Amino acid sequence: MTETVDALIIGAGPAGLMAAEALAAPGRTVVVAEAMPTPARKFLMAGKSGLNLTKDEPFPAFAQRFTLGTGALPRTPGYLSKGESRFGPAEVMAWAQGLGVELFTGSTGRVFPVGMKASPLLRAWLSRLRGAGVEVRTHWRWIGEGFRFQTPDGPQVIRPRVAVLALGGASWPRLGSDGxxxxxxxxxxxxxxxxxxxxxxxxxxxxxxxxxxxxSAVKGTALSAGDLASRGEWIIGRQGVEGGGIYEISAALRDGAAGSVDLAPDLDHTALAARFAKARGKLSLGNWLRRVLDDPVKVALLLEWGRPLPDDPGGWAAWAKALPLRHDGPMGLETAISSAGGVTWDSLTEDQELRAMPGVFAAGEMLDWEAPTGGYLLTACLGSGLHAGRAAAARLAALRPG
Structure with a gap:
């Protein structure tokens, strides 16, 4: 069966749903095809511990946290530009509030729904899209060959006038983004x-x-790798280290930069050396270090990563201020929060149209960019989806005036 529609969006994550919102118009057939049983599964999973929508900070600082990948053109994506197409923290907050979602900003500038969860926002969003005539079809898996899908009713083919691909990257593949x-x-x-x-x-x-x-959570440290730095908390796990503090510097660590941990970032070397100069007496090494650092987790890390152990106060202070973060490489895509890589920017026009596939636009994590956690990822997925959707809508209007 072949069906003709005005606009087809493949992928019902944040980028795809935002593209659908931009494309929706009276009398226009807009179909969102989603392979999974329900929309936005990764979005819901990310929101289980508190949906971090964006980071409330000046836009220039916000935009600097994004890195374009290989093959990037010397230009800024439209949603990160200073022009009318910009979609940054202020725009995300206004959009969410327009869905009736009350927000609050934490002490670090991270913005959350008052209820913390993703599901109320998603329900309101899907309801608004349905009201605008958008049809979301689940269990529709794209199998290539143009726009052919495997569906509960057997193979189906859609012939769209314009299309937006929002297929995700390759992290958390069990939630649908499998590349x-x-x-x-x-x-x-x-x-x-x-x-x-x-x-x-x-x-x-x-x-x-x-x-x-x-x-155990590691608190009160400063991490660095390359030109990246973090004061966030991180976790010691059975398999290694993870958590927000690690994620902030993970791109540099992954790419080969040496990492270091400052176990006492609020003390300079001299002050810390004075603490290590206190007589140990009959205390065991571990108990003495706990008196100096006042944290058994920090002591454990110093003994783990600080060998050969120093024998003077200055040496102890130097290790504690720049403890090597020793690791055996990054964990895999199956547990990563996000992915780098994807459609290169020189494969796209400024409107995020695929140069090799006229009339087909791309958005979200399937593009070759990366950013830290903390609201940056979700904001960019929303913004790139909106940018692609607007461009596709303009193309559709040109094809069908009025």
Missing amino acids: SWVPWLRAAGVAVAPFRPANMGFRVAWSEPMARHFG
């Missing part, structure tokens, strides 16, 4: 950079004494 679309786009002449984990943890082969600290 299965890559061979089809490459066969059509679209350049796709290999996917790599982003905002991920790092594997560590811990010594046996570290087992007692598995699950």
Whole structure:
């Protein structure tokens, strides 16, 4: 069966739903095809511990947190530009409030719904889209060959006047973003950079004494790698280290930069050396270090990563201020928060139209960019979806005036 529609969006995550919102218009047939049983599964999973919508900070600082990947053109994507197409923190907050979602801003500038959860926002969003005539079809898996789908009713073919691809990257594949679309786009002449984990943890082969600290949060440290830095908390896990503080510097660690941990970021070297100069007496090494650092988790890390151990106060202070973050490489895409890689920017026009596939636009995490957690990822997915959807709507209007 072949069906003709005005606009087809493949992928019902934040980017795809935002594209659908931009394309919806009276009398226009807009179909969203989603492979999974329900829309926006990764969005809902990310919101289980509190939906971080965006980061409330000046737009220039916000835009600097994004990195375009390989093959990038020397230009800024429309949603991160200073023009009318900009979609940054202020625009995200206004959009969410327009759905009736009350927001609050935390002490770090992160913006959350008052109820913290993603599901109320998604319900309101889907209701508004349905009211605008958008049809969301679940269990519709794109299988290439143009716009052919495997559906509960057997193979179906859609012939759209315009299309937006919002298929996600390759992280958390069990939620739908598995990168299965890559061979089809490459066969059509679209350049796709290999996917790599982003905002991920790092594997560590811990010594046996570290087992007692598995699950412990590391607080009050400063992390650095390359030109990235973080003061966020992180977690010691059985497999390695992860958490917000690690994610902030993960791109540099993944790309080969050495990482270091400052166990006492609020003390300078001299003040910390004075603490280490206190007589140890009959205390065991561990008990003495706990008196100095006042944190058993920090002591464990110092003993784990600080060998050979120093024998003077200055040496102890130097290690504690710049403890090597020793790891065995990044954890895989299956557990990464997001992915780097995807459709390269030189494969796209400024309107995010695929140069090799006229009338087909792309958005979201399937594009080759990355950013830290903290509201940046979701804002960019929303913004890129809106940008692609608006461009597709303009193309559709040109094809069908009035």
